[in-house]
Amino acid sequence: MFDLKDLYQEVIVDHNRSPRNFGELGPPGRKLEGFNPLCGDRLTLYLDQDGDRIADIKFNGSGCAISIASASLMTEGVKGKSVREAETVFAGFHELLTCADLDIDMTRMGKLAVLAGVRDYPSRVKCATLCWHTLHALLAGDEAPVSTE
Amino acid sequence: MNYPQAVQADTGPATGFPVETYRQDFPILEQTVRDMPLVYLDNAATAQKPRQVIEVLDDYYRSYNSNIHRGVHTLSELATDAYETARKKIQRFINAESLQEVIFVRGTTEGINLVAQSYGRSRLGAGDEIIVSTMEHHSNIVPWQLLCEQTGAVLKVIPINDAGELDMDEYKNLLNERTRIVAIVHISNALGTINPIAEITGQAHAAGAVVVIDGAQAAPHTKLDMAALDCDFYTFSGHKLFGPTGIGVLYGKQALLEDMPPYHGGGDMIKMVTFEKTLYNDLPYKFEAGTPYIAGVIGLGAAVDYVSDVDLDRIHDYEHGLLRYAAEAAATVPGLRLIGTAADKASILSFVVDGIHPHDLGTILDHDGIAIRTGHHCAMPVMERFGIPATARASFAFYNTTEEVDKLVAGIDKAKNIFK
């Protein structure tokens, strides 16, 4: 049987308690808000881009442990990466949470694999992907806040 | 578990209420969820259905499914008769003066929209005022905002105090000769607060305003008495009253309904149609355009029979005991804060726990088969008032037990352990 401990792993509890890259970046960095109207989770993502590279990334806001930990892990995971690399990680992460077969190369996901347990709670997938959708929109140059609904 | 044991176990609520017997009427309660017995504490979202309702729906579709008010054949007569009998049951259930005052709608949401668009739009103009409160469900806010946009009327809001009670002094201050409509929730779904409807209505009438009551949460918990409340409109949903989803009731005083234009046009709501002139049907049919949810109406009639049989006064007493038991248990959990501590309260326990987001709590409880609601409960202004994004909410029906409350508390402890 699926264990709750697989969902709320130590890493997730830790990143929720002390989120990494939590804060703001001033101009010339860009920012974008992500909102999950269903549960009220609200994140703001701040991005310093150096050409194609994500030079720095921070976030703040409020949300459940899954959304905060996911945002924290995301910022760690994409900092210093190229836009394309970040998008590739997002695609893999999305697949990890939404695709039925578990044939995914978990090692490729690195630390993000700790969020794999969310796939057993379909109503919580949006919590884990809110930050990623926001990043995706920010990288695409969108200015309108992102909503998961 | 057999009945005498259950009564012994239930030391909190009034003894002698055969909760285990009633539980057997609800097939869904026998389920397991994630291999655990279902503990259903999300009754404010929707209540479970007793066999007595499920069987009536089944019987309608199996043996006399037919359209109403239009056939001379036997099945149509049977269906029409069952439909209109349900109206009589509901008239009695809410103590309305006449059958013409009982209109079937899809639910509370449609009931409020009907009043806003039919009554409000034909009567309100620029500068007129509509009073709502901070504790309203979005369905008793947005229809009025739409009406304000259409007519130039202005929305006024009664604030609530830290316990989640209406500020009645401020209400009196807001009332004036421009007030046309006062739209208030009877029992708050987010806080559990029971509002003093008769008092609110008396003051509104003195100011010349009509009163619209959102009774979505009240119908399953208190005896409804339109004559005593004296409100002008009252609406509730069948699905929270152990009946089907998609059916509800709008009560309106006959004199007001007579004068209101139809809400929807179509079949059943007319007497005669020509391209020059259409003659509208009499009440209540004027407001029941199109083929209604016939099975739903008949099912709601059965639900009303069922709760009347259990007896709403006894339900009220039992649930009150359950709420007291739950509130006392909650008070023993460090870091748990109740949101909504009104003196007069229904069996709804909204709360937050330090360091645990309500959604995480909801998921952890679900893992033990415990269903609660987490989020803003379609009452975002309430969340804003208390400065929180969301709450966890356990809402109890008369089939819930103190054992289930204990499981809830154990689940909260488990969540605290994960997040400690």
Ligand SMILES: Cc1ncc(COP(=O)(O)O)c(C=O)c1O
């Ligand atoms: C207080 C209150 N008002 C209105 C509603 C809306 O009811 P429905 O969705 O059945 O129309 C609800 C239920 O969600 C409620 O709790």
